[in-house]
Amino acid sequence: MAKSKSKSNFKYLLYGFGYFKKYWGKIALVFLISIITMVISLVPIELTKRLIDIAIPNKDLHMVMNMILIIFGLHLVLLFVQYVQDLMMTKLGLDITRKMQLDFFSKLLHLPSTYFSHLNPGQLMERIIDDTGEVVDSTIDLVLTPILDIVSIFIAIIYMFTVSPNLTFVALAFVPIFILMTFPVNKIIRKKYMRFKQLSADVYNVMQEKITSFKEITSHNKNDYEKKDLEKHLLRYNLFEYDYEKFSDKLGAVIAIISDLAPYAILLYATILIIKGKFEVGTLMAFSMLMPRLFGPVQALAGKEFEFQTLGITAKRVFSILHDAKPISEGKDVIKKIDGKIEFKNIDAGYSKQMLFTKLNLKFEPNKLIVVVGESGIGKSTIFNLILRTMKTSKGKILLDNQDITKYKIDSLRHHIAIVNQQPVLFSNTLLFNIMYGSSFKTASMSDVINVSKLVNIHETILRLPKKYKTHVDAASSLSSGQMHRITIARALLRNPKILLLDAPTAGLDAESAKHITNSLKKLKKDRTLVVVTNDINITKIADKVILLERTKNGLTTKQGKHKELMKKSKTYKELIE
Numbered sequence: 001m002a003k004s005k006s007k008s009n010f011k012y013l014l015y016g017f018g019y020f021k022k023y024w025g026k027i028a029l030v031f032l033i034s035i036i037t038m039v040i041s042l043v044p045i046e047l048t049k050r051l052i053d054i055a056i057p058n059k060d061l062h063m064v065m066n067m068i069l070i071i072f073g074l075h076l077v078l079l080f081v082q083y084v085q086d087l088m089m090t091k092l093g094l095d096i097t098r099k100m101q102l103d104f105f106s107k108l109l110h111l112p113s114t115y116f117s118h119l120n121p122g123q124l125m126e127r128i129i130d131d132t133g134e135v136v137d138s139t140i141d142l143v144l145t146p147i148l149d150i151v152s153i154f155i156a157i158i159y160m161f162t163v164s165p166n167l168t169f170v171a172l173a174f175v176p177i178f179i180l181m182t183f184p185v186n187k188i189i190r191k192k193y194m195r196f197k198q199l200s201a202d203v204y205n206v207m208q209e210k211i212t213s214f215k216e217i218t219s220h221n222k223n224d225y226e227k228k229d230l231e232k233h234l235l236r237y238n239l240f241e242y243d244y245e246k247f248s249d250k251l252g253a254v255i256a257i258i259s260d261l262a263p264y265a266i267l268l269y270a271t272i273l274i275i276k277g278k279f280e281v282g283t284l285m286a287f288s289m290l291m292p293r294l295f296g297p298v299q300a301l302a303g304k305e306f307e308f309q310t311l312g313i314t315a316k317r318v319f320s321i322l323h324d325a326k327p328i329s330e331g332k333d334v335i336k337k338i339d340g341k342i343e344f345k346n347i348d349a350g351y352s353k354q355m356l357f358t359k360l361n362l363k364f365e366p367n368k369l370i371v372v373v374g375e376s377g378i379g380k381s382t383i384f385n386l387i388l389r390t391m392k393t394s395k396g397k398i399l400l401d402n403q404d405i406t407k408y409k410i411d412s413l414r415h416h417i418a419i420v421n422q423q424p425v426l427f428s429n430t431l432l433f434n435i436m437y438g439s440s441f442k443t444a445s446m447s448d449v450i451n452v453s454k455l456v457n458i459h460e461t462i463l464r465l466p467k468k469y470k471t472h473v474d475a476a477s478s479l480s481s482g483q484m485h486r487i488t489i490a491r492a493l494l495r496n497p498k499i500l501l502l503d504a505p506t507a508g509l510d511a512e513s514a515k516h517i518t519n520s521l522k523k524l525k526k527d528r529t530l531v532v533v534t535n536d537i538n539i540t541k542i543a544d545k546v547i548l549l550e551r552t553k554n555g556l557t558t559k560q561g562k563h564k565e566l567m568k569k570s571k572t573y574k575e576l577i578e
Contacts, residue, residue: 012315015323016135017143019096027144030088034148037081038155044071045289049163052282089144093136100132103322110327110410112392123201125208130200131318138311149297156293164279167266167287174262175298192244199237206233263291328389331407338416339401340366340498340529342387347396349379349386356382358555359396362547366498369525371540372533373576374549378556380533384419384501418492422504424484431462431487432469438491452493455523457516458486482513489520500524502532506539514538537563537577548573 020027047067055063105128160168210217210226217226266287273279344362348355356379364370374380385391386398389410398405405413418438426434435453436444449469453459461483465471479487485505492500502521506514518538524530525544532539540546540563548559550572559570566573 012319012323013139013312015319016139016311016315019100019136020139023092023096026088026092030085030092030144031148033081033085035151037078037085038152040074041078042155042159044074045159045286047071048289049280049282049286052285053280054282089140093140097133097136100136100318100322101128104128104132104318107322107325107327111321111325112328112390123205126201126204127317127321131314134314135311135318138314142311152293153297156290160287160290160294163283163287163290164270166273167270170266170269171262171291171294174265174295192240192247196240196244199240203233203237206230262295263288266291328392328410329406330389330410333408334412335400335408335416338498340364340416341399341401342499342529342531343399343402344383344386345397345399347386347398348394349382349391349396350394355394356556360556360558362558364529364531365545366529367525367527368530368544369521369539369542370529370531371543371546372531372549373535373540373546373573375551375576378549378551380549381422381503384503384531384533387499387501388414388417388419415495416497417499417501418495418497419501420485420488420492420503420505422507424481424488426473426484426487428473430467430470430472431465434473434487435469435490435494438493439495444494448494449490452490455493456486456489456520458483458490480510480513482510482516485513486517486520489517493524497528499529500531502530502534504534504536505532506534506536518542535576540577546573548576 047070051064051067051071054060055067108124157168157172160171207230210230217223267284270279270284270287274281274284342362342364344360347360347362348358349360350356362383372380372383382391386393387405389405400408400413427437432449435449439448446469450459453462461479462469462471465478489502489505505517505521514536515538518536521530521532521539522542532543534540543563545560546563546566548566548570550557550559550570559566559573561569
């Protein structure tokens with residue numbers, strides 16, 4: 001089972017390698033510098049050997065001073081080169097990570113909303129920020145670094161044979177021990193790592209949920225409860241992290257013991273040869289300086305198998321979305337002008353585990369206020385997702401002016417549609433930015449902003465703020481939910497969309513704010529298709545058409561008519577809005 005998972009994860013590793021292709025020139029330069037550095041770094045070792053075996057026994061102070069100065073100078077050069085090389089690798093990693101993160105974010109914007117609905121915001125944040133960085137860093141560590149390690153091992157072994165073939169054979173005898181010890185232990189660590197990543201995502205989600213719910217927490221006086229609940233999650237995460245690190249440290253200690261045995265064994269053998277007059281002290285010194293160049297990379301390579309497996313797990317978390325996820329297919333046509341007539345014809349749609357609509361038929365006409373009414377969860381907001389094409393239909397067609405919307409480019413379609421969601425979202429910027437966000441920042445004028453603000457009765461409120469339209473959202477804390485909602489409606493209206501979709505625009509608002517929005521709706525339907533999802537009786541009363549979605553034994557049914565008509569012929573409708 002583990003092997004099959006490993007094979008299935010291998011393709012995700014290849015996707016990660018693909019991000020390094022465009023940087024092959026920089027990678028090749030780093031490799032070249034590294035190999036040259038490895039060769040040059042042998043010079044101080046050879047000079048140390050000659051210093052001890054030749055210069056010091058001959059009491060040649062001049063030679064001793066020259067050798068020490070050369071060794072010191074080379075060390076300074078090598079340190080500088082290593083510094084430059086590290087900076088190059090760091091910059092390379094950051095560039096690739098940034099590209100991967102931007103691609104990931106862009107991919108999410110073009111995927112059906114149903115694709116990642118099973119992931120909470122904390123899990124998505126972890127994949128975009130943490131996992132992408134880990135994929136890049138691990139790829140460098142597991143592909144580029146091991147190649148350099150192998151080259152370093154070969155260079156070290158070649159030079160070790162020139163110094164002492166016998167001691168080299170003794171040193172190489174310890175290499176298989178590292179490998180035989182590490183592979184079985186890696187399987188245990190791999191399981192712990194998977195659990196560690198899961199708990200990490202859980203903590204992200206819990207933290208995100210609590211931070212975004214501060215107002216609810218304080219208003220319900222649950223400060224102590226939430227603190228204890230967070231402590232419980234953090235403690236569980238910390239305990240597992242401690243156990244994970246403890247196991248890793250034990251493994252490191254065992255490998256370190258073996259690493260120490262090798263030099264002592266070589267020292268013992270070399271001492272016997274020195275006593276017999278068959279070996280020089282300087283040669284032993286040179287050999288001891290070479291030992292880290294052999295066992296260090298070997299030890300690192302022995303642990304790469306585990307890291308390679310964990311990289312596969314992390315790469316799958318990233319590229320199962322970034323590469324495998326299929327965006328919504330789109331047509332090639334561009335919409336130049338529309339009337340705004342929308343028709344659902346025999347639509348089947350829903351989520352993977354729940355089909356919301358089966359053979360749904362609806363019509364939305366221009367210059368009318370059309371209200372969609374229904375119980376929570378019946379699929380009212382899904383209608384908007386289907387029109388915007390943030391969600392795919394399973395069967396049927398959605399027509400715009402008698403043309404299938406799948407024939408159009410998605411950006412072109414959405415250019416003519418504006419939506420105001422139930423929860424108003426204001427970006428961390430000025431109120432002017434937030435309103436102009438709905439249009440092109442270059443084409444929209446200040447007079448346009450003022451006109452739409454007046455249309456939704458928010459202009460006078462903004463003028464009373466310290467910096468008026470240039471007031472930053474953070475400084476506009478006095479704005480109520482209703483006022484923020486009107487700002488988001490102004491944002492939607494600024495580019496004068498032919499289709500305007502409002503999702504529960506008066507939900508949770510005070511009577512005064514709800515009245516302002518309701519009054520605005522009468523003006524907004526002119527020259528556009530206005531669809532409002534709500535159970536607010538004040539809006540249904542002024543609607544030109546009300547569509548009731550009702551779940552029955554035979555599935556989803558629809559009833560249509562004006563408010564008064566539905567009040568008489570539908571008990572469900574009457575219960576929903578009263």
